[in-house]
Amino acid sequence: MVCCILLSLLIGSFLWIFKFIGNTKLQADQKPLEWRLFSVEPISLNSLEEKQFSVRARLKSFSYAANGLNIMLKTEHNCWVHLTVTILVFSSALLLQISVSDWRWLVLAISIVWIAEAINTALEYLCDVVSPDLNSGIKAAKDIAAGAVLISAICAASLGLLTFFPYIESSIQNFANADFFICKAFQKN
Amino acid sequence: MKIENTQEKLHKVFLHPKNRHFSISRKQQFFITTTYLVLILLATACIQLTDSLSIKTFALGLYFPGSGFLYWTGYGNPDQTLFFLLALFTAFSFILSLIFWLATGNVFLPFLIWFGTAVSSGFYSYLHSSSEKTLFWQSAELYVLAFCLFSLLILYVVFKVLQFSQLRKRKKFHNLTTELPKKFTxxxxxxxxxxxxxxxxxxxxxxxxxxxxxxxxxxxxxxxxxxxxxxxxxxxxxxxxxxxxxxxxxxxxxxxxxxxxxxxxxxxxxxxxxxxxxxxxxxxxxxxxxxxxxxxxxxxxxxxxxxxxxxxxxxxxxxxxxxxxxxxxxxxxxxxxxxxxxxxxxxxxxxxxxxxxxxxxxxxxxxxxxxxxxxxxxxxxxxxxxxxxxxxxxxxxxxxxxxxxxxxxxxxxxxxxxxxxxxxxxxxxxxxxxxxxxxxxxxxxxxxxxxxxxxxxxxxxxxxxxxxxxxxxxxxxxxxxxxxxxxxxxxxxxxxxxxxxxxxxxxxxxxxxxxxxxxxxxxxxxxxxxxxxxxxxxxxxxxxxxxxxxxxxxxIKAENKSDPYIKRLSYPDVLVAKAIHENNILSMVLYPGKKPGLYSVTIGNLNPNRSYRAFIKTKQTLHADDRGDATLNIPIYDRTEVHITPEDKY
CATH class of the missing domain: 1.50.10.20 (Glycosyltransferase)
Structure with missing residues (x-):
C-alpha cells in the first residue's frame, strides 16, 4: 500500500534522524563528570581484591572487546583482506561440504591470523602513543609484530591448502568423471 | 540598603502599556489562520465540485493531517479500523514532527507529513476508485469540516480566556504596586x-x-x-x-x-x-x-x-x-x-x-x-x-x-x-x-x-x-x-x-x-x-x-590592563582564591591544589628592573626583569595570603 510505504518512510526518517543524533556522541563515557584531567591517585591493591563479581561488568567487557574489533575493522586495511579471505574460506568449506574434523583446522587457521593481526594492531597503537615521533626501536618492534602476522598468514594458508586439497582433488575427479560420462553418452547417440 | 522612593519604584514596576497587543505576532497569527481557512474553503470546493474520488480524498486530506484516510472508514469496509488507525497515526506523527521542528528547526517535516499523507490517500483512492460505494464514509467531509471549525473555535475561546486572565493578573499586579515599597523589597x-x-x-x-x-x-x-x-x-x-x-x-x-x-x-x-x-x-x-x-x-x-x-x-x-x-x-x-x-x-x-x-x-x-x-x-x-x-x-x-x-x-x-x-x-x-x-x-x-x-x-x-x-x-x-x-x-x-x-x-x-x-x-x-x-x-x-x-x-570597562597580575603558575598545584590589585598592592590568596609544597608563581606587568616586596609569612624581595616579570617561590601548605608592593613604598 502506497500510504503505508509513505508512513514507513516517514517513521524511518524519524528513526534515522534519532540514530544520527545518537551517533554524534563522541564519548561513550557513562559518567562524564567523574572524568579528571590528572588521575594522580593510584588504584589500591585492596580495592582490586575487593571487587565483586558483577554480571553488568562482565557484559561491559564484551562491549569493550566488540569496540576493539570495530576499531580494528575500521582502521586496518589488512583486516578487510582478512575478512574477505575468511568469508571466501567459509563459503568454500560450505560448498565443498568438508567434514567436522577438517572444520577444526580451518577455524584454527583463521583464528591465528585474526589474533596475530589484533595483537599487531594493539602494539601499533601503543607504540604510536609511547613514541609519536620516528624511533628506530619502535620501528623494529612494529616490524617484528608485522612479521608475526606474516608467519601466521603463511601458516594459515598452508593449513588451508592441506585441508582443502583432498576435497578439491575429489571435486576435480568427479567433474572429470562427469565429463567423461557425458562424452560417452554423446558418442552413443 | 537604600530604599528607592515609591514613584521611582512604580515607574519600574508597571508593565509596558503596549504589551497588551502583540502587533506583529497578531498579524502573523491572523495571516496563518486566514491561510488555513482559505485552504479548507478550497478543499471543500474541490470536494463539492469534482466527481473524482482521488481528488476528493486528497482534498479531504488537506483539512488536517491524516484526514484523507477517513474516507475509507465506511461501515462496509473490512479495513475500516486500519484506516482509522492510520489517520490517528498520521495526526500523531504530525504532532511529533512539530516537536521535531521545534527541536531542530526542521520546518520541512510537518509539511511533508501533512501533504504527503494527503497525496498518498488520494493516490490510494485513484488505485481503488472502482471499489464499492459502501467502503466509503460518504459524509466524511462534513464531519471533518465540522471538527476543524469546532477545534478552531475552541482554540479561539481558550486563547481569549487566557488573555482575559492575563489582563486580570496584570491589573492585580498594578494595583499591588501602590503598596510599594513594603511589598516589593x-x-x-x-x-x-x-x-x-x-x-x-x-x-x-x-x-x-x-x-x-x-x-x-x-x-x-x-x-x-x-x-x-x-x-x-x-x-x-x-x-x-x-x-x-x-x-x-x-x-x-x-x-x-x-x-x-x-x-x-x-x-x-x-x-x-x-x-x-x-x-x-x-x-x-x-x-x-x-x-x-x-x-x-x-x-x-x-x-x-x-x-x-x-x-x-x-x-x-x-x-x-x-x-x-x-x-x-x-x-x-x-x-x-x-x-x-x-x-x-x-x-x-x-x-x-x-x-x-x-x-x-x-x-x-x-x-x-x-x-x-x-x-x-x-x-x-x-x-x-x-x-x-x-x-x-x-x-x-x-x-x-x-x-x-x-x-x-x-x-x-x-x-x-x-x-x-x-x-x-x-x-x-x-x-x-x-x-x-x-x-x-x-x-x-x-x-x-x-x-x-x-x-x-x-x-x-x-x-x-x-x-x-x-x-x-x-x-x-x-x-x-x-x-x-x-x-x-x-x-x-x-x-x-x-x-x-x-x-x-x-x-x-x-x-x-x-x-x-x-x-x-x-x-x-x-x-x-x-x-x-x-x-x-x-x-x-x-x-x-x-x-x-x-x-x-x-x-564598566576594566581599567586593569597595566596592573600587575599573576602570569603563570602550575595547574592544579596552586589554586587561586583571590587576586586583586588595589592601591598599588597585588593581593592574592592561594591554596595547594594537590599537596602542600613550595611552588613558583610568576608575576607579570611589574615595572621592569624594579624591586618589590612580597609579604607572605616572611618578607621576600623580588626583582622584576626587563619584561616586567618576576618569579616568587611560595610555600603553600594551606590557605596562604600574599601581598606584593613596590619596595620603595616602604
Missing part, C-alpha cells in the same frame, strides 16, 4: 549579609572551579568529561562550553581580576573548542531543512544560539583584560570536514549581529530557524553591550530602542511573564513551560542590557513565587542533559538571584540542591550526583557571582 539581602560575603572563593568553590578547569585545559580537540547528547537542543556541548566560560569569566571579574595564567588559558581554550566541527556541524542540517539553504557556515545568518553565545564568550573574555586575539582579523575560524573555512573576528560578528537586529521584523533574532527565544537574544545582546563597553563603540545604542520595544510588546505577556519562545512563521508563542527557570534565568542576562526591565521582571518572579512552593516551581528535568533532576533549575535561578542581590533565595536554592544532588569530592574536584555539567557551571556562577556582577562586566 527587591533585594532581600541585608547590609550585614553583603559585608559578610568574602571577596575570595572558598575551597569548595575552587574545587568546583577545578571541574570546569580540568575540562577546559585538556587539548583543544579533546572533549573528555563533557556530556554528549544531541547537538541541537539545550544539552548540546556548545552550551556546556559557553556556560563554563561565562562562569570562569564572572569568577575572574569578581574575585580574580589580577589572575590570568591558566584561568585565561582555560577561557581561551573553551572559545577555541567552539571552532571544532563537531560542535557546529548541526547548522548545515538546520540551514537546509529550516532555511532551505545549502552551506555550513554557522556565522552569517541568525543561528544566535551559536553566534551570539560565542560572541558573549569572547566579549566577556576580552572584557576581563585577557588576550584580544579573537578581535584580530580571522581570529575565529570554523573549518568543516570538506576543507571549507569560515573566518571572522569578534568585531565582524558583532557587526553582523547588529545588522540583523536592525532588519529584524520582530526586533529579536531567531535561534533555530523560525523560532525566537528571548533568552538567546538577551545573551546575544549582552555580548554586543559588553563589546561596546570594552571597545568604546555604540552598536547597542543603535538597536536598543527597537529591541526594547519589541521585547515589551511581543515577548512579554500582558501579565508580565516572559514568553519562552515564539514562532516567527506562525506568530504563536509557546505556553509557559520549564517552570521558574524560564522566568528567573533570563533576568540574569537582561540585567546586562536593560536593567530596569530586568529588575521589574525579577520583582514579578518573586511576587509569583510568594504563593508557590519553591521546589515545585523548579522543573524536574535538568536541561543540561535531559535527566530527571532539578539541578539546573536550582542553579540557574540561584545564579540570577545572586545577580539581583537576592541572597536569601540563592541560599535556599543551594540548600535544596545539596539535599537533592549530594556532592562528592574526588581527587580534590567537586561534582554532584544527578547534575549536568551545564548545571555545575551555573552553580559556579551562583557561588562566585555578586550583586550586579554581570551588569558591571557589561557596562
Amino acid at each position: 527587591l533585594s532581600s539581602v541585608s547590609e550585614e549579609t553583603i559585608n559578610s560575603l568574602k571577596d575570595e572563593l572558598s575551597l569548595d568553590d575552587l574545587q568546583l572551579m577545578r571541574l570546569l578547569l580540568d575540562r577546559a585545559l585538556q587539548p583543544i580537540n579533546e572533549f573528555n568529561g563533557f556530556e554528549w547528547n544531541d547537538q541541537f537542543q539545550s544539552g548540546a556541548v556548545r552550551y556546556q562550553l559557553n556556560f563554563m566560560s561565562y562562569a570562569l569569566s564572572i569568577a575572574q571579574s569578581v574575585h580574580l581580576p589580577a589572575f590570568k595564567g591558566y584561568l585565561s588559558e582555560a577561557q581561551n581554550n573553551l572559545i577555541l573548542k567552539q571552532q571544532d566541527y563537531r560542535i557546529w556541524s548541526y547548522w548545515k542540517y538546520e540551514n537546509l531543512w529550516g532555511n532551505f539553504k545549502f552551506g555550513s557556515d554557522p556565522i552569517p545568518r541568525e543561528n544566535i544560539m551559536y553566534t551570539g553565545f560565542v560572541a558573549a564568550q569572547i566579549s566577556f573574555f576580552e572584557a576581563n583584560g585577557n588576550s584580544n586575539r579573537f578581535s584580530n582579523p580571522h581570529g575565529f575560524t570554523c573549518s568543516d570536514n570538506s576543507g571549507n573555512s569560515y573566518s571572522y573576528s569578534l568585531p565582524e560578528i558583532i557587526e553582523l549581529l547588529k545588522t540583523q537586529y536592525k532588519s529584524s521584523k520582530y526586533g529579536l533574532l531567531a535561534c533555530e530557524p523560525n523560532w525566537i527565544y528571548p533568552l538567546c537574544n538577551f545573551i546575544t545582546a549582552s555580548a554586543i553591550r559588553t563589546y561596546d563597553t570594552t571597545n568604546r563603540t555604540h552598536h547597542w545604542e543603535e538597536i536598543k530602542a527597537g529591541f526594547k520595544h519589541r521585547l515589551e510588546t511581543e515577548f512579554i505577556r500582558p501579565d508580565g511573564m516572559i514568553i519562552p519562545f515564539r514562532s516567527r512563521f506562525l506568530g504563536f508563542a509557546a505556553p509557559q513551560i520549564g517552570g521558574a527557570i524560564m522566568q528567573s534565568f533570563p533576568c540574569l542576562f537582561l540585567n546586562m542590557i536593560l536593567p530596569e526591565i530586568a529588575e521589574r521582571q525579577w520583582q514579578l518572579f518573586r511576587h509569583e513565587l510568594k504563593s508557590k512552593n519553591l521546589k515545585r516551581t523548579c522543573w524536574p528535568i535538568d536541561v543540561g542533559n535531559y535527566k530527571f533532576s532539578r539541578a539546573s533549575s536550582y542553579t540557574a535561578t540561584a545564579a540570577a538571584a545572586v545577580e539581583f542581590g537576592d541572597q536569601d533565595l540563592a541560599n535556599e536554592l543551594m540548600h535544596l540542591l545539596d539535599d537533592e544532588c549530594p556532592k562528592h569530592v574526588c581527587q580534590s574536584v567537586f561534582h554532584r550526583d544527578r547534575s549536568s555539567l551545564w548545571a555545575h557551571s551555573l552553580e559556579l556562577m551562583a557561588r562566585s557571582g555578586r550583586k550586579d556582577a554581570f551588569k558591571k562586566l557589561a557596562t
Whole structure:
C-alpha cells in the first residue's frame, strides 16, 4: 500500500534522524563528570581484591572487546583482506561440504591470523602513543609484530591448502568423471 | 540598603502599556489562520465540485493531517479500523514532527507529513476508485469540516480566556504596586549579609572551579568529561562550553581580576573548542531543512544560539583584560570536514549581529530557524553591550530602542511573564513551560542590557513565587542533559538571584540542591550526583557571582590592563582564591591544589628592573626583569595570603 510505504518512510526518517543524533556522541563515557584531567591517585591493591563479581561488568567487557574489533575493522586495511579471505574460506568449506574434523583446522587457521593481526594492531597503537615521533626501536618492534602476522598468514594458508586439497582433488575427479560420462553418452547417440 | 522612593519604584514596576497587543505576532497569527481557512474553503470546493474520488480524498486530506484516510472508514469496509488507525497515526506523527521542528528547526517535516499523507490517500483512492460505494464514509467531509471549525473555535475561546486572565493578573499586579515599597523589597539581602560575603572563593568553590578547569585545559580537540547528547537542543556541548566560560569569566571579574595564567588559558581554550566541527556541524542540517539553504557556515545568518553565545564568550573574555586575539582579523575560524573555512573576528560578528537586529521584523533574532527565544537574544545582546563597553563603540545604542520595544510588546505577556519562545512563521508563542527557570534565568542576562526591565521582571518572579512552593516551581528535568533532576533549575535561578542581590533565595536554592544532588569530592574536584555539567557551571556562577556582577562586566570597562597580575603558575598545584590589585598592592590568596609544597608563581606587568616586596609569612624581595616579570617561590601548605608592593613604598 502506497500510504503505508509513505508512513514507513516517514517513521524511518524519524528513526534515522534519532540514530544520527545518537551517533554524534563522541564519548561513550557513562559518567562524564567523574572524568579528571590528572588521575594522580593510584588504584589500591585492596580495592582490586575487593571487587565483586558483577554480571553488568562482565557484559561491559564484551562491549569493550566488540569496540576493539570495530576499531580494528575500521582502521586496518589488512583486516578487510582478512575478512574477505575468511568469508571466501567459509563459503568454500560450505560448498565443498568438508567434514567436522577438517572444520577444526580451518577455524584454527583463521583464528591465528585474526589474533596475530589484533595483537599487531594493539602494539601499533601503543607504540604510536609511547613514541609519536620516528624511533628506530619502535620501528623494529612494529616490524617484528608485522612479521608475526606474516608467519601466521603463511601458516594459515598452508593449513588451508592441506585441508582443502583432498576435497578439491575429489571435486576435480568427479567433474572429470562427469565429463567423461557425458562424452560417452554423446558418442552413443 | 537604600530604599528607592515609591514613584521611582512604580515607574519600574508597571508593565509596558503596549504589551497588551502583540502587533506583529497578531498579524502573523491572523495571516496563518486566514491561510488555513482559505485552504479548507478550497478543499471543500474541490470536494463539492469534482466527481473524482482521488481528488476528493486528497482534498479531504488537506483539512488536517491524516484526514484523507477517513474516507475509507465506511461501515462496509473490512479495513475500516486500519484506516482509522492510520489517520490517528498520521495526526500523531504530525504532532511529533512539530516537536521535531521545534527541536531542530526542521520546518520541512510537518509539511511533508501533512501533504504527503494527503497525496498518498488520494493516490490510494485513484488505485481503488472502482471499489464499492459502501467502503466509503460518504459524509466524511462534513464531519471533518465540522471538527476543524469546532477545534478552531475552541482554540479561539481558550486563547481569549487566557488573555482575559492575563489582563486580570496584570491589573492585580498594578494595583499591588501602590503598596510599594513594603511589598516589593527587591533585594532581600541585608547590609550585614553583603559585608559578610568574602571577596575570595572558598575551597569548595575552587574545587568546583577545578571541574570546569580540568575540562577546559585538556587539548583543544579533546572533549573528555563533557556530556554528549544531541547537538541541537539545550544539552548540546556548545552550551556546556559557553556556560563554563561565562562562569570562569564572572569568577575572574569578581574575585580574580589580577589572575590570568591558566584561568585565561582555560577561557581561551573553551572559545577555541567552539571552532571544532563537531560542535557546529548541526547548522548545515538546520540551514537546509529550516532555511532551505545549502552551506555550513554557522556565522552569517541568525543561528544566535551559536553566534551570539560565542560572541558573549569572547566579549566577556576580552572584557576581563585577557588576550584580544579573537578581535584580530580571522581570529575565529570554523573549518568543516570538506576543507571549507569560515573566518571572522569578534568585531565582524558583532557587526553582523547588529545588522540583523536592525532588519529584524520582530526586533529579536531567531535561534533555530523560525523560532525566537528571548533568552538567546538577551545573551546575544549582552555580548554586543559588553563589546561596546570594552571597545568604546555604540552598536547597542543603535538597536536598543527597537529591541526594547519589541521585547515589551511581543515577548512579554500582558501579565508580565516572559514568553519562552515564539514562532516567527506562525506568530504563536509557546505556553509557559520549564517552570521558574524560564522566568528567573533570563533576568540574569537582561540585567546586562536593560536593567530596569530586568529588575521589574525579577520583582514579578518573586511576587509569583510568594504563593508557590519553591521546589515545585523548579522543573524536574535538568536541561543540561535531559535527566530527571532539578539541578539546573536550582542553579540557574540561584545564579540570577545572586545577580539581583537576592541572597536569601540563592541560599535556599543551594540548600535544596545539596539535599537533592549530594556532592562528592574526588581527587580534590567537586561534582554532584544527578547534575549536568551545564548545571555545575551555573552553580559556579551562583557561588562566585555578586550583586550586579554581570551588569558591571557589561557596562564598566576594566581599567586593569597595566596592573600587575599573576602570569603563570602550575595547574592544579596552586589554586587561586583571590587576586586583586588595589592601591598599588597585588593581593592574592592561594591554596595547594594537590599537596602542600613550595611552588613558583610568576608575576607579570611589574615595572621592569624594579624591586618589590612580597609579604607572605616572611618578607621576600623580588626583582622584576626587563619584561616586567618576576618569579616568587611560595610555600603553600594551606590557605596562604600574599601581598606584593613596590619596595620603595616602604
